[in-house]
Amino acid sequence: MASEKSLDDLRQELDRIDDALHDLLMRRTEVVVQVGAVKGIDNAALLRPGREAEILRRLVSRHHGRFPKVSLLRIWREIIGGMIGLQGDVSVAVYMPDRGAGYLELARDHFGVVLPITPFRSAGQVTRTVAEGSATVGIMPMPDREDVEAWWISLMGDSPDLPRIIARLPFSGPGPGRGDGLEALAIGRLAPEPTGYDRSWLALETAPDISRARLRSVLSAAGIEPTMLAATQRTEENWLHLVEVSGHLGADDRRIRRLVELKQPVFHAVVLGGYPVPFSQEDLTD
Ligand SMILES: C=C(O[C@@H]1C=C(C(=O)O)C=C[C@H]1O)C(=O)O
Known part of the structure; x- marks a missing residue:
């Protein structure tokens, strides 16, 4: 005994x-x-x-x-x-507008103590650093925050070398030492892979003045289920929208083709990446 x-x-x-x-x-x-x-x-x-x-x-x-x-x-x-x-040079660039902003904690919590992490004051600096290949991963503010620039617009090209959204942090559930409730997106020059429980980010160019309700119905007509309309950038000629959607979307997913085939009101759609859905508090309590 x-x-x-x-x-x-x-x-x-x-x-x-x-x-x-x-x-x-x-x-x-x-x-x-x-x-x-x-x-x-x-x-x-x-x-x-x-x-x-x-x-x-x-x-x-x-x-x-x-x-x-x-x-x-x-x-x-x-x-x-x-x-x-151990497999090669991997480094992380982190958006850190000021001390204690929480993004550094999110990065360390996810990537551990070994990988080098460099802070940058602006989101644009992080996307550029990752686009140039000087860092493997960039930790970005959530695009629905009002206090940050629309960094996602610079990822809207079709070049395979552009960084893509690859993760949402914290992945391991909310908790102490994890940026105090802050969330972030990770970007990198790699193609997200489906895991069976994913979300994707879609950038859309539409005619001006399209309502959120209309955007939702156009998306659902194409078989895409939006989970969050994160941001809209308006100019006189067009509006750019950033939408988080349910499931994995590949760059040439037939649903994207359907969306732009109709031409109205979506002129152009780019999959900015996607991520495996993080653990929730409930997943982790017994
Ligand atoms: C081992 C691999 O490389 C990396 C390390 C992993 C690990 O330690 O299990 C998993 C995925 C990769 O990020 C792999 O690609 O399988």
């Missing part, structure tokens, strides 16, 4: 468990290095947010017992962050 074990016995058992965990961690590292070699030197492929989300969802779904799920996720984010850095 467990109660008959002495404190010494129990501590020895913990030491054996720690050794086993540590051995597995070192073995995992070797396998990740092999994966890195198979993937090749293309830095864009080092990071796979979709695959990472699948790993974390699988672990949370098999988890039982009293160890908190938030701690489980935090440990695995640290493991993944440490391992990504």
Whole structure:
């Protein structure tokens, strides 16, 4: 019976468990290095947010017992962050308009202690740094905030080299040390992959004066379900809209083609990326 074990016995058992965990961690590292070699030197492929989300969802779904799920996720984010850095040069550029803005915490919480993180004062500086390839990932303010520039417009081209939205942070659920309720989007020069539970961001160019209700009905006629109309930029000739939608949308998704085939009122539509839906508070409470 467990109660008959002495404190010494129990501590020895913990030491054996720690050794086993540590051995597995070192073995995992070797396998990740092999994966890195198979993937090749293309830095864009080092990071796979979709695959990472699948790993974390699988672990949370098999988890039982009293160890908190938030701690489980935090440990695995640290493991993944440490391992990504072994495959090649990966760095993070963070929007930090002023000290204590919270974005740095979101970045560290997600990418761990190893990856280099550089702060920038403006969102435009972050998108440029990622577009030039000087940073792998950029941490951006949510585009529905009134206090930030419309950084998403610079991602509206069709070039495959443009950064795409690849994650929404915090991924591991809301919690202390995670920017105090702040959210952010991550961008990178890689194509988001479907995970079965995703959202996407769509930028649309329309005629001026289109109402939100009309935009919603046009989207739903094309089979697209908006989850958030995040921002609108108005000029005399056209309006640009940023919409978050349900599910994964590839750049040439037939629903996008349908949307622009009608020509009215959407002239142009660009998928700015997408992300695996983060854990909610409910997912993580037992
Ligand atoms: C190991 C890989 O590379 C990265 C590291 C991962 C990990 O540590 O499990 C997962 C996805 C990638 O971001 C991979 O692509 O599978």
